[in-house]
Amino acid sequence: MFSNLVRKWFILPVAVLMAAATALTGCTGNNGGGGDGLTGSFSIVGSNTVTPLSSVWAEEFMEVNPGVSIAVSGPGSGAGIAALINGTTDICQASRLIKQKEIDEAQANGVEPYEIQVATDALSVVVNPANPVSELTIAQLSAIYTNQITNWSEVGGNDAPIVALSRDTNSGTHVFFKEHVVQMAGLPTVDTTLEYGTKVLFLPSTKEGVDEVAKNPNAIFYPGLGYVTDKVKPLAIKKTVDTPGVLPNVATALDGSYPIARPLLYYTNSQPTGAIKDFIDYCLSVEGQAKVTEVGYVPLQ
Amino acid sequence: MLGQKAAFATAEASHDRGLRRRWRIGEKFIEGWIFLTGLLAIVVLLGIIALLLKEGLPAFLYTPPWEFFFGTKWYPVSEPPTFGIMPFFVSTLWVTLVATAISVPIGVACAAYLAEVAPDKAREAVKPVIEILAGIPSVVMGFIGLMLLSPLVQSAFNLNTGLCGLSAGIMLSLMSLPIIVSVSEDALRAVPDQFRQASYALGATRWETIIHVSIPAALSGITAAVMLGVGRAIGETMTVLMVAGGALAVPVSPTEPMMPMTAAIASGIGNAVRGGLQYQALFAIGLILFILTLSVNIVADRVLDRQKRKFAK
Numbered sequence: 163m164f165s166n167l168v169r170k171w172f173i174l175p176v177a178v179l180m181a182a183a184t185a186l187t188g189c190t191g192n193n194g195g196g197g198d199g200l201t202g203s204f205s206i207v208g209s210n211t212v213t214p215l216s217s218v219w220a221e222e223f224m225e226v227n228p229g230v231s232i233a234v235s236g237p238g239s240g241a242g243i244a245a246l247i248n249g250t251t252d253i254c255q256a257s258r259l260i261k262q263k264e265i266d267e268a269q270a271n272g273v274e275p276y277e278i279q280v281a282t283d284a285l286s287v288v289v290n291p292a293n294p295v296s297e298l299t300i301a302q303l304s305a306i307y308t309n310q311i312t313n314w315s316e317v318g319g320n321d322a323p324i325v326a327l328s329r330d331t332n333s334g335t336h337v338f339f340k341e342h343v344v345q346m347a348g349l350p351t352v353d354t355t356l357e358y359g360t361k362v363l364f365l366p367s368t369k370e371g372v373d374e375v376a377k378n379p380n381a382i383f384y385p386g387l388g389y390v391t392d393k394v395k396p397l398a399i400k401k402t403v404d405t406p407g408v409l410p411n412v413a414t415a416l417d418g419s420y421p422i423a424r425p426l427l428y429y430t431n432s433q434p435t436g437a438i439k440d441f442i443d444y445c446l447s448v449e450g451q452a453k454v455t456e457v458g459y460v461p462l463q
Numbered sequence: 464m465l466g467q468k469a470a471f472a473t474a475e476a477s478h479d480r481g482l483r484r485r486w487r488i489g490e491k492f493i494e495g496w497i498f499l500t501g502l503l504a505i506v507v508l509l510g511i512i513a514l515l516l517k518e519g520l521p522a523f524l525y526t527p528p529w530e531f532f533f534g535t536k537w538y539p540v541s542e543p544p545t546f547g548i549m550p551f552f553v554s555t556l557w558v559t560l561v562a563t564a565i566s567v568p569i570g571v572a573c574a575a576y577l578a579e580v581a582p583d584k585a586r587e588a589v590k591p592v593i594e595i596l597a598g599i600p601s602v603v604m605g606f607i608g609l610m611l612l613s614p615l616v617q618s619a620f621n622l623n624t625g626l627c628g629l630s631a632g633i634m635l636s637l638m639s640l641p642i643i644v645s646v647s648e649d650a651l652r653a654v655p656d657q658f659r660q661a662s663y664a665l666g667a668t669r670w671e672t673i674i675h676v677s678i679p680a681a682l683s684g685i686t687a688a689v690m691l692g693v694g695r696a697i698g699e700t701m702t703v704l705m706v707a708g709g710a711l712a713v714p715v716s717p718t719e720p721m722m723p724m725t726a727a728i729a730s731g732i733g734n735a736v737r738g739g740l741q742y743q744a745l746f747a748i749g750l751i752l753f754i755l756t757l758s759v760n761i762v763a764d765r766v767l768d769r770q771k772r773k774f775a776k
Contacts, residue, residue, distance in 0.1 A: 240540065241733030248737050263542075267736055325624045330709060330730040331540045357538055360550070360712035363626060363720045366704050366730055370609065377614060380623055 201229035202437035204252035208242020209334045210368050211283060211386040212255035212426050215457045219445050222453065230437050239334025246429055247271050252438055254429040257283060257334035257386070274432040280445050282460040284387045284415035285339065285422040288372070288394040290379040295319040297398035297407035300346055300421060306382065307344050309359025314380065327371045327383040330364040338424050339384050349402070384422075387415070388458035415460040426459065515753055519746035522546065531747065535713050539731055539741040546744040548751070550713045554628060554721035555755075558703060561632025561717050562639060562696040567689055569636075570643030571678070574685075577644070578651035579673050590648070597641035605705030608634040613706060620718055626708035628717040634702050639692035646691060650684020651677055683766070690763035694756050700725040724752050 206216045213236030220232040239256040246254035247268045260268075260275055268275050287303065289295060295318055298306075305311040307326055315321045329336040341347045345356045358364075365371045371383040376393035383394075387410055390396055398407030401421045414420035434442055444450050451461040523531060526546045534547015573593070577586050612633060613625030620629070654677050662672040678685065708720025709730065722730070728745050735742035 237733040244733065244736045264736070267739070323623045332730060332733045337540060357541060358711070360535075361710055361720075363624065364709035364711070364722065364730065365626075366709070370705065373609070374624070374626065378617070378624055 199229065200227045200437055200440060203231040203233070204438050204441075205233040205235070206253040206255050206428075207235050207237065207245045207251035208253075208255035209239040209257040209426070210236040210329070211239075211257040211333075211335055211388070212236070212280075214388055215281060215426070215454060215459060216255050218453050218457055219441070219450060222449075223441050223444055227437075227440075230441070232441070238330075238332030238336075240337070241332050243275075243429065246275065246431065247273055249273060249431075252430065253434075253442075256427045256429060257424060258338045259425070259427070260429060275429045276432050276434070278428045278430070278434075278442060278446075279425045279462065280428050280442075281426040281451075281454045281462060282415055283424055283426050284410040284412075284420050284460060285335065285384055285424060286387050286390050286396040286410040287382065287384050287399060287422070288375050288390060288396050289382050290375055290377075291393070291395045292379045293319060293395065295397065296395075297400060299400040299403055300343055300349060301351060301402075303343050303399075304346050304356065307339075307358055307362060308356055309361045312361070322380045325374075325378060325381040326359070326362045327374055327381055328358055328362045328364055329368060329371065330366055332366075333368075335368070335384065335386065336364075339422075342422060342424075343384075386459070387411070390458070412455065412460050423460070512753070515746060515750045518743060519748075519750040522740070522743035522747035525740055526744070531744075532751075537711055537727070539735075539744065544740055544744075546740075548724070548727070548748055550711050551722055551724040551727045551748065552751075553713050554707065555697060555723040555725070555752075557628045557714055557717045557721060558632045558635060558707060558723050559693060559696045561629055562635035563689070563693055565633060565636035566640045566643055566692055566696075570640050570688070570692065571647055571685060573640075573644045574647035574651055574688075575673050575678065578648045579677055580669070590645075593641050593644050596637065597645070599638075601638065601699060601701040602705075604634050604638055605702045608702060608706035616718075622718055624708065624720060626706060626720055628707055628714055628719060628721045628723075631703045631707035631721075631723070632696075632717060634706055635696045635699055638699060638702065639695045642695060643688045643692040646688035647681065647685045650681040650688065653684065654680040686766045687763060690759055694759055697752070697756055697759070698725060700729050704729050724748050728752075 206220065213234060216234045216236075220234050224230055224232060234255075236255070239254075239258050242251065242254040242256055243260055243264050245251040247264065249271065254275075260277070265275055287298065293314070295314060298317060302311065302317050306317070306324055307328070309326075311317060312324055313321065314324055328339070331337075340358065344358060345354050346352045347354075365374070368385045368389050372385050372389050372391060372394055375381045375383045376391070390410075396410055398409045399421050400407045408414050408420045410420050410422070415423045428442060428445075430438060430442075433439075446462070451463065454461040526534070531546060531548060532552070533549055534545065535549045536545045536547045537550065538545045577589060581589065608630055609626075613627075613630045615625070616622065616627065616630045616633070617625030658676050658680055659672055662676040667675070703723045704726040707723060707726060709722045709726060710720035711722065712719065714721040728748050731741060732745050735745055
C-alpha cells in the first residue's frame with residue numbers, strides 16, 4: 163500500500179516534469195533559427211495609463227524579436243519611479259514628470275534617471291451620459307475635487323450630490339490632476355496649498371473609476387483618453403470662464419488647445435543600451451507611433 | 464529450569480534494549496526535527512515583529528504618535544507630507560463591525576442547524592459547500608462586491624455611491640462566514656451527547672436544548688470561531704480596497720465611502736520609496752494592525768481560558 167502510494171505520488175510529478183522539459187527544449191530548438199539574434203529580458207513598471215500602450219509595443223516588439231521577453235505592469239507612476247530608484251525595474255513608465263526629490267533619492271541609490279517622452283495623453287473628465295452637464299472650467303473642477311462644490315446644481319446640472327472619484331496616490335494621474343486641476347497650476351488662481359477633499363473616493367484602478375461613472379449618474383472621474391468608452395461622457399474643459407470649452411481628442415491635444423494634456427514618459431537608469439535601446443527606438447519609430455493613435459493616445463508628431 | 468528462565472529473560476531484555484535504542488535514535492531525530500520546525504515558526508514571527516518595529520517606529524520621529532493616531536489628514540505625496548491615520552482606524556472598526564454583526568448570528572445559527580438539527584445527509588451536502596465559500600479568492604469577492612452588491616446597496620439605502628463601508632462589510636461577512644460555521648460546528652459536535660440526553664430527559668425541547676445546553680457548552684469553541692472571523696475581517700485587504708470606496712474622511716456611518724487600514728497600506732506601498740517617510744508611515748500602520756490582531760487573539764485566549772475553568776468545576 164505504502165509503496166503504491168509512493169509510486170503514485172512520485173512518478174506523476176516526475177512524468178510531468180519530464181514532459182515539460184521535453185516541450186521546452188523543443189520550443190527553444192524551433193526558435194533558435196529565427197529572429198536577428200536580439201536577446202534579453204527586461205521589465206516596464208509604472209503608470210496605469212501608459213500600460214495599454216507599453217503592452218501593445220511589447221507584444222509587437224517580442225513578435226519581431228522572439229529572443230526578447232518584456233514584462234509590463236502598471237501599479238502607478240509613483241510605484242514605477244520607486245521601482246526605478248530601488249533598482250527593481252529596467253524601464254519606468256510614467257504619466258508625470260519625475261520630482262526633484264525623487265531624482266535626489268535615485269542619485270543617492272546610484273541610479274541616474276534618463277527621460278524619454280514616448281507619447282502625449284489628454285486627461286479627459288468624464289460623467290455619466292445621463293448627466294446634463296457638458297462643460298466645466300478648471301476652477302469648477304478644482305472646487306468639486308476640494309469639496310467646495312458638492313451638488314451638480316451649482317454647476318448647472320440636476321439637484322444631485324456630486325460623487326467625485328480619483329485615483330489613489332500610486333497613480334501619476336493622481337499627482338498630475340492635483341497639480342494641474344486641483345491646485346490650478348498655470349492659471350492666475352493657482353494655489354499650491356489645495357488638496358483633494360476628504361469626500362473624494364480614491365480608487366485602485368482607472369478602469370474601476372470608468373465602470374463606476376458608467377453605473378452612477380452622479381459620479382465624475384478623470385481617466386486618460388485611452389480609457390474613455392461610449393458608456394461615459396467626456397466633458398468640454400474651459401481654461402477660464404471666458405475661453406471656449408474644448409473636448410479632449412487627438413487633434414485638440416496636439417494643437418495644445420485642450421488644457422489638461424500631459425506627456426507620457428519612459429525613465430531608464432542612464433542612457434539605454436542593448437535590447438532596451440532597440441525597444442525604445444521602435445516605440446519612437448513611425449510604426450511605433452502609429453500604435454499610439456490605435457491605443458487612443460496622442461503621438462509625438 | 465530457573466536458570467533457563469533467567470537466560471530467556473536476559474535475552475529478551477537485550478533484544479528489547481536493542482529495539483529501544485533504535486527507536487530512541489529515530490525518536491531523537493524526529494524530536495529534533497519537530498523542535499526545529501517549531502523554532503522556525505517562532506523565528507519567523509520574531510523576524511516579522513523586528514522588521515515592523517525597525518521600519519515602522521522611525522515614522523514616529525517625523526509624526527509624534529499622538530498626531531499619528533488622532534490626526535485626520537493623510538497626504539503622503541504632498542510637500543510636506545502629513546500622516547494621520549484616524550480615518551483608516553475608524554474605517555477598519557466600521558467594516559469589521561458590519562462584517563461581525565452579519566456573520567456571527569448567521570454563522571452560529573447555521574452551525575447549530577448543521578450540528579444539532581440537520582439529518583446526516585443534509586449536513587454532508589451543506590458543509591462542503593460552505594467550505595468552498597472559504598476558498599473563493601478575495602479578488603473575486605471584490606469583483607462581486609463591485610459589480611453586483613454595490614449597485615444594490617446604493618439603491619437600497621438611497622446612497623450617492625454603493626462603494627462604501629457597508630458593501631465592504633457585507634462582502635467580508637461572506638468571507639468570514641465559512642470559518643465561523645466550520646469551527647463552531649466542530650465545537651458543537653464535540654459537546655458530549657450525554658448533555659443533550661440529560662436535557663431531553665428533563666423535558667427540554669430541542670430549541671431549549673440548543674440554546675441552554677449545547678451552545679453554552681460549546682461557547683469556548685464558538686468564541687474562538689468568532690475571533691477567527693473577526694481576525695479575517697480586520698486583515699482582509701483586496702476586497703476592501705476594491706469595494707470600500709477609499710475616501711479619506713473619518714466615516715461617521717458605515718454607508719460612507721471609507722479606506723480601512725489594510726487598503727491604505729496596499730494603495731500606498733507601491734508608490735513608497737524604501738526607507739522614505741511614506742514607507743515608514745505605512746509600516747507604522749502595519750505595526751498598529753499587528754497589535755490590533757494580537758490583542759484580539761489575547762482577548763480570545765482569555766475568554767477561552769475562563770470558559771474552560773467554568774466547565775472544569
